[in-house]
Amino acid sequence: MSTINRIEVANFLNLNGEGESETWDPRYRVVTFNFHGQSTAMNMTNGVGKTSNVEAWLALLTRDPQLISRTREKMAPERDGYYSHIRIEFVVPERGTAAQDDFFVQQGSPVAGKETWVFGMYGYRSAGSINFYYYRGSLEQVPVANTTGGALTLLPNKEFRAVLKAAERNRHNPVREDWIAELSLHVSPISMRRQAEYQKRGGGDKSAELFALKSRKGENYDVTFFYEVIAPELLSGLMDREGEEGEHEF
Known part of the structure; x- marks a missing residue:
């Protein structure tokens, strides 16, 4: 499996509220979260968009309609003239090197890997305007902004689309099944759906449980956990593309 190297958020989440008539002033003009491919805990204060970011990242990874709808509400209005962007860069770890295989050496150091893939979404808040894509390469190979005279400016939409079209092994707006199949080479689809x-x-904002298990009468928790969490993971993917929505887990 790959690991998340960086996440880039651009022209996203209006400081003036979500109303269509509000002046567009994005909280995230162009922000890159660099995780170096490591497991990372983020600490963000209230009111800076934790929930909006997590929902956007999961919308990208799962193509969940409800999360896509919530994310679209945080995107730029079309009158702004520049797309909103959510992008995740994966790094494929190199195996077989002493540094990469040593657990203690890995901690806190960038994950070694020459191959990176980017999965992204862009568009406006208007219905039907969101587009999905992926390509082999880094964030810099298809930039969403550039620096001119010391000022960071968003790339014009037409220029962004042209660079994306030329990216290596790029795919634009694949159907959801193909999207999930490609992403499964990097992350677990079941884990992302969960x-x-x-x-x-409600996630971290409410009292939602990640594993909402209900044991049968007289059944130990570890037995319930095995049958409701571990067993479905072991059996996942057996239906492949023959399965309908909800039939990929048991």
Whole structure:
């Protein structure tokens, strides 16, 4: 499996509220979260968009309609003239090197890997305007902004689309099944779906449980956990593309 190297958020989340008539002033003009491919805990104060960011990242990873709708409400209005962007860069770890295989050496150091993939979404808050894509390469190979004279400016939409079209092994607006199949090479679809459902139930903002288990009478918790969490993971993917929504887990 790959690891998340960086997440980039651009032209996202209006400081003046979500109303269509509000002046557009994005809290996230162009912000990159660099995790170096490591497991990372983020600490953000209240009111800076924790929930909006997590929902946007999970919307990208799962293509969940409800999370996409919530994220679209935080995107730029079309009158702004520049897309909103949510992008995740994965790094494929190199195996077989002493540094990469040593647990203690890995901690706090960037994950070694030459191959990176970017999965992204862009668009406006208007219905039907969100587009999904992926390509092999880094964030810099298809930039969403540039620096001119010391000022950071968003890339014009037409220029962004042209660069994206030329990216290596790029795919634009694949159907959801193909999108999930490609992402499964980097992250667990079941884990992402579970995270998405947890987030929709309130996530860290409420008392939602990541594993909402109900044991049968007289059944130990570890037995319940095995049958409701571990067993479905072991059996996942057996239906492949023959399965309908909700039939990929048991």
